[in-house]
Amino acid sequence: MITRFLLQGMDRNLRLFVLLVLAIGIALPLLNQIMPPSSPFYVPAWLLQLIGKYLSFALLALAVDLVWGFCGILSLGHGAFFALGGYCMGMYLMRQIGSRGVYGNPLLPDFMVFLNYKELPWFWYGFDNFGFAMLMAILVPSLLAFALGWFAFRSRVTGVYLSIITQAMTFALMLAFFRNDMGLGGNNGMTDFKEILGFSVQADSTRAVLCFASAFTLALGLVVSAAIVGSRFGKALTAVRDAESRMRFLGYRVEGYKLFVFVFSAAMAGVAGALYVPQVGIINPSEFSPANSIEAVLWVAVGGRGTLIGPVIGAFIVNFGKTWLTGALPEFWLFALGALFIVVTLLLPKGVVGLWGQIKARSQAKKARAPA
Amino acid sequence: MRSTSALLYLSGVTVSFDGFKALNNLSLLIEPGEMRAIIGPNGAGKTTMMDVVTGKTRPDSGEVVFDGRADLTKLDEANIATLGIGRKFQKPTVFENHTVRDNLLLALAGLRKWHRLLLAQPTKDENHRLTEILSVIRMEEQQYMLGARLSHGQKQWLEIGMLLAQDPKLLLVDEPVAGMTDVETETTAQVLREINKTHSVVVVEHDMSFVRALGVKVTVLHEGSMLAEGTLDQVSADQRVVEVYLGR
Numbered sequence: 001m002i003t004r005f006l007l008q009g010m011d012r013n014l015r016l017f018v019l020l021v022l023a024i025g026i027a028l029p030l031l032n033q034i035m036p037p038s039s040p041f042y043v044p045a046w047l048l049q050l051i052g053k054y055l056s057f058a059l060l061a062l063a064v065d066l067v068w069g070f071c072g073i074l075s076l077g078h079g080a081f082f083a084l085g086g087y088c089m090g091m092y093l094m095r096q097i098g099s100r101g102v103y104g105n106p107l108l109p110d111f112m113v114f115l116n117y118k119e120l121p122w123f124w125y126g127f128d129n130f131g132f133a134m135l136m137a138i139l140v141p142s143l144l145a146f147a148l149g150w151f152a153f154r155s156r157v158t159g160v161y162l163s164i165i166t167q168a169m170t171f172a173l174m175l176a177f178f179r180n181d182m183g184l185g186g187n188n189g190m191t192d193f194k195e196i197l198g199f200s201v202q203a204d205s206t207r208a209v210l211c212f213a214s215a216f217t218l219a220l221g222l223v224v225s226a227a228i229v230g231s232r233f234g235k236a237l238t239a240v241r242d243a244e245s246r247m248r249f250l251g252y253r254v255e256g257y258k259l260f261v262f263v264f265s266a267a268m269a270g271v272a273g274a275l276y277v278p279q280v281g282i283i284n285p286s287e288f289s290p291a292n293s294i295e296a297v298l299w300v301a302v303g304g305r306g307t308l309i310g311p312v313i314g315a316f317i318v319n320f321g322k323t324w325l326t327g328a329l330p331e332f333w334l335f336a337l338g339a340l341f342i343v344v345t346l347l348l349p350k351g352v353v354g355l356w357g358q359i360k361a362r363s364q365a366k367k368a369r370a371p372a
Numbered sequence: 373m374r375s376t377s378a379l380l381y382l383s384g385v386t387v388s389f390d391g392f393k394a395l396n397n398l399s400l401l402i403e404p405g406e407m408r409a410i411i412g413p414n415g416a417g418k419t420t421m422m423d424v425v426t427g428k429t430r431p432d433s434g435e436v437v438f439d440g441r442a443d444l445t446k447l448d449e450a451n452i453a454t455l456g457i458g459r460k461f462q463k464p465t466v467f468e469n470h471t472v473r474d475n476l477l478l479a480l481a482g483l484r485k486w487h488r489l490l491l492a493q494p495t496k497d498e499n500h501r502l503t504e505i506l507s508v509i510r511m512e513e514q515q516y517m518l519g520a521r522l523s524h525g526q527k528q529w530l531e532i533g534m535l536l537a538q539d540p541k542l543l544l545v546d547e548p549v550a551g552m553t554d555v556e557t558e559t560t561a562q563v564l565r566e567i568n569k570t571h572s573v574v575v576v577e578h579d580m581s582f583v584r585a586l587g588v589k590v591t592v593l594h595e596g597s598m599l600a601e602g603t604l605d606q607v608s609a610d611q612r613v614v615e616v617y618l619g620r
Contacts, residue, residue, distance in 0.1 A: 005491055231489065231490050231492070232477070232483070232490075232492045232493075232494075233486055233489040233490045233492075235470060235477070236478060236486070238467075238470070239467045242467050242468055242469055242470075243467060245428075245449075246461075246465045247478075248448075248449035248450055249453055250453055250478065250479055250534075251449075251450050251451075251453030251454040251484050253450045253484065254450070256485070256486040256487075260486050
């Protein structure tokens with residue numbers, strides 16, 4: 001039953017794409033580990049880290065696309081779910097530092113000692129356990145999404161109003177996390193991580209495993225998303241996107257559909273955040289900044305909204321451009337981002353993935369005109 | 373709530389938007405198996421009445437009872453649809469990014485809960501029913517075509533197919549022949565009479581020749597209340613109806 005559910009959404013293209021993601025996730029770490037640094041096939045650790053980061057962004061983009069592309073909910077606050085997942089991972093990593101911190105306190109992280117905390121705040125309990133922290137990385141974003149979605153979808157808040165609410169949510173969280181007395185590191189956030197599951201976060205082998213884990217999770221995310229979208233639920237979901245009130249008059253309780261996909265998507269974004277933090281080595285409140293969420297939406301738009309492959313490709317293209325441009329011409333990046341947004345909106349309504357179809361349709365139209 | 377043998381019972385229904393009374397103390401009775409035409413000039417409250425019955429608009433006062441037991445003023449669209457009231461809109465609204473077959477599948481009576489749909493596979497019965505409806509609306513050949521690619525007429529047919537799939541006790545049909553040719557209008561009247569053999573129908577329409585072709589009891593609405601009721605000939609002879617339609 002579960003296998004049939006998981007396989008129902010997989011078409012040939014997607015199957016190949018999932019295999020490609022897995023191949024990258026296996027080949028790059030392997031080349032890093034078995035090749036000597038002098039070999040031309042050697043993959044340096046910084047590249048693993050970069051690809052791992054892109055893979056976690058791709059998972060976030062997939063999460064955004066699931067609500068936006070398939071259900072028409074334009075969330076401008078998915079960065080918040082991503083950051084919450086990241087904070088859960090950050091809390092775990094902080095507690096792994098133990099007495100190796102600057103102040104050498106075996107229980108309290110450095111920033112707490114600095115701020116004169118006498119004991120560990122209650123919400124830090126349990127985060128020394130990896131399983132618990134990962135559970136929280138899924139549960140905390142899910143619960144927030146559930147609370148927000150429950151009220152918003154029942155009151156039939158849709159369209160731009162919902163986008164504004166999600167944007168306000170991530171902004172409010174950013175302000176809250178900037179405060180030192182939140183007990184979550186204030187504006188400095190959390191960094192100087194030492195170990196994950198007993199392995200050094202700096203070690204090449206750890207980076208290799210994290211890169212593989214990101215690829216594997218993305219592949220899993222693609223398979224599960226495909227199953228959801230390909231099911232009868234998925235048909236109802238896109239129908240809600242296209243004609244919500246029609247679905248109501250057919251007897252569908254639309255808010256249940258929206259809520260499920262919104263919560264699932266938030267959980268996926270949380271997992272993406274948890275994968276991101278150990279690879280970049282820091283989490284701070286700027287991850288909640290509204291611009292981050294908007295950027296994630298742009299990845300989806302560039303890649304192709306309403307397809308599963310599109311957001312992954314979009315996340316890679318835009319982030320590769322960002323990495324390259326912020327290195328080569330740092331002042332230019334924001335202009336490039338703005339220009340990209342305009343170009344995609346005007347010329348590529350279906351993103352890069354839709355480009356192929358556009359070209360094909362144009363050449364067919366030309367052929368149809370030619371014989372006359 | 374009054375118990376009644378009528379399929380649809382409206383009594384003293386008033387709806388106002390910013391002081392404007394879209395419905396003013398409207399009462400209406402539809403018997404089981406009946407087909408009723410509702411006519412009236414623009415702004416008479418025809419669409420508002422449909423909105424009230426389908427749960428889109430809550431009345432300020434009055435009773436709306438379906439099937440002698442369900443108080444429609446307390447239920448939402450999804451509940452009311454599940455009870456057995458189907459609605460066809462003036463502008464055909466089919467799901468453009470779904471195939472004809474998937475459109476019908478979504479409309480098919482039965483599964484509506486999201487958690488059951490995740491694992492649901494179409495059953496033999498459902499497939500059989502879909503094939504049946506496709507042949508009734510003569511769209512077997514287009515069954516894998518996307519809704520967006522259908523012509524206006526095909527969309528109308530598909531929507532009728534979706535109503536059949538939904539299998540409601542009462543069908544509300546809003547201006548079904550708007551923008552249709554005379555031949556299409558005549559065909560639609562036939563289809564509605566066919567549907568009326570097994571379902572109760574309320575038709576809202578402007579087109580008098582269409583209403584004549586239906587040959588059913590007519591209710592005239594004016595400024596949110598009922599002005600006259602009877603056969604088309606009776607109401608056309610009514611002096612007040614003439615005044616409303618021709619202006620004073």
